[in-house]
Amino acid sequence: MKRLGAWLCCALLVVITCGCAQPKKAVNEIELWHWMTDRQDALEALARKYEQETGIRVKLSLFAPSDSYIQKIIAAAQANVLPDIYGILDKKTIFASFIKAGLVADLTSAFEADGNAWGKRFFVKAVDNNRFAVGNMDGVKPGIYGVPLDVSTVQMIYNRNLLKKAGIATVPATFEEFLAAVKALKRVGIVPFVTGFGETWIVDCFASNYAFNIMGEAKVMATFRGEVPYTDPDWMAVFTVFQTLAKKGAFIEGIVTKGNKYAEQDFALERAAFSFDGSWGVNIYKSMNPVLDYGVAPLPALKAANPMRVWGGAGSSLVVNALSPNKDKAVAFLQWITDTPQQAYLSEQTNNLPSNREASVGISPILGDFAKAMEQSTHPRVWILNEDPIVVEAFDKGIQSIIIGEKTPAQVAVEVQKIKLRQMGKVKRP
């Protein structure tokens, strides 16, 4: 019996010891973690091709949905078990925290080597999404820390057939024209507008497009710094855009709880004439309704003084683990996968915009239209500073309450400003 006890103890120790050990990685193997369900097959095919060409195996691990992926990455960072290549989907402040924790390699020298040979391949905005500029507010050493795999822009999409049915000849470019189009569509029983306002990032994206148009980037940034209150008339105008659209009946029923996937389905099935979506939607529209006739344009401008900016830049970016012993192999793979033939293949297979400018030559016309907006695109990742996420949450939720008619723009503005002041008292910005 004693012997049995001793054996049990030994067996337990062996199991615990083996369980705690990290799996040994093959010499010619690099590991990549991602969240892109729609790109898994294409990435697998490219990984096989890379192994044939170089003898280096790229082990892909997919963690979906993206929310789970974010948690996985944070947990892996805490346990120090990050793979050689991974993506940071979170806000730029979190990206900065990963860099400051020494978990992301600085790729500036690789990008700029041989007369910026690698860097020149990409859309400028795509690289900017992964760049920390001199004097950045996050206190990160200036440099490029990520590699854009593909790019995206978020814009207004319109259904040509439904506009024609309502007698709308031209795509509305101004807010007044858009309201006239809403009226015309409603007259013939067509729902004017659908999007996924159940996801707060879309509310934020839509609102910031109008904020840039109404007051310009400098004033938006001044608001983030606390120099302009949310009760300012320009911000009131931003809130009023939502109130006006809701009152005119522009939105599909249930828009505030609608997820973007459902909104994409509604647009694909011609249940609404306009939508607000990213270029990734092209793949969904193609699979759900191959004959859907649609076009893309920026949101209709409210003021002529400032251009209507769109959110765009890196759709998916990957970083190299600074602690990885395979750093060079990881960089070489990323250089290979962002080269023109691989980028063209990825774009063709997944209907996403390639980050490589040369690869975007042969893309479909609709993706080409999405790509045209890249030059006037902006994104929170390239802004000099971002708003406190707690204020952003109050802002987005406030807009939802305006849409459902629960609160007025003035009430929301006062509430958001109150939270802004509270947060400014708590956090000292550098």
Add this chain to the structure above:
Amino acid sequence: MFSKAVPRHNQAISFDAFKNFLFVLPAVGIFSIFYIYPFFDLFNLSLHQWQGIGPKTFVGLQNFQELWGDKVWWSSMGHAGYITLIALTFQNALAFALAVACDREIRMKRFYTLIFFIPPVLSEVIVGILWNWILNAGTQNGQPIGLFNHLLVQVGLPNLVHNWLSDPASALTCIAVVHAWKGFGWGFIMLLAGLQTIDRQLYEVAKVDGAGSWTTFWNVTVPMMVPVIMVVVILTILGSMQVFVLILSLVNQGLVYHTEVPVTRILSSMSVTNQFGYACAQAVVFGIILVVVSFALKSLSNRMKQA
């Protein structure tokens, strides 16, 4: 002889105790690693300000102080309480009624049992997608897309067509009803199992004594079922207070703050506003509330058993 026998006996006891300890060691180890350590780590994190990565700043009880004044948090607790109340009444009453019906000799008893057990085995995401379609408020060519609104039109009640999930007046009730629909099967199975353990002779004696079916139900069935009912009540409370996947799949990130429950607030603090320390404080407070409620119900159950 006697003096020698005692130490031998003691030795045997201590070896037996060691052996027993060896057998429970894996369980103790696993419990310590996966429950006790994380709990203390969670409490430790709740005393810090932390983004989830990078340095932590010790802030003492500041997160708890902030939580005390967080109206959204306490209203989310109220929302979870409302969902729980619907589950305790509507869901469990339905489960009990169906269990009593299936406990009798009726035709196709097994078929009904199987049908009632389908909703609980479905994933909450699937249930959310299904009910999202049923309660869809959209229209196409002037006709409702959602099944429920479509039926209302078909039966001549078009004035009742409603935006079920995007109206603060109905969204939380819809969530509570869907949750109850999904959960009543568990209660049904447990209550049915409980009913089947009641000695049939008790019913025969009641019948001989001239008791009617209603009297038999109140004086035989209900008292005998108290322990099972208490277990179902505790499990319903714990399950309903922690509902969140269903909410995410029905209303995404929520209808303003009207559909927030404690778990969605904790998730929001972690992934939307990156306040991991605050999220941990929320989790600690929520955990304590659930433990207190569970113990209170357990003690009530014991008293009822004694009575």
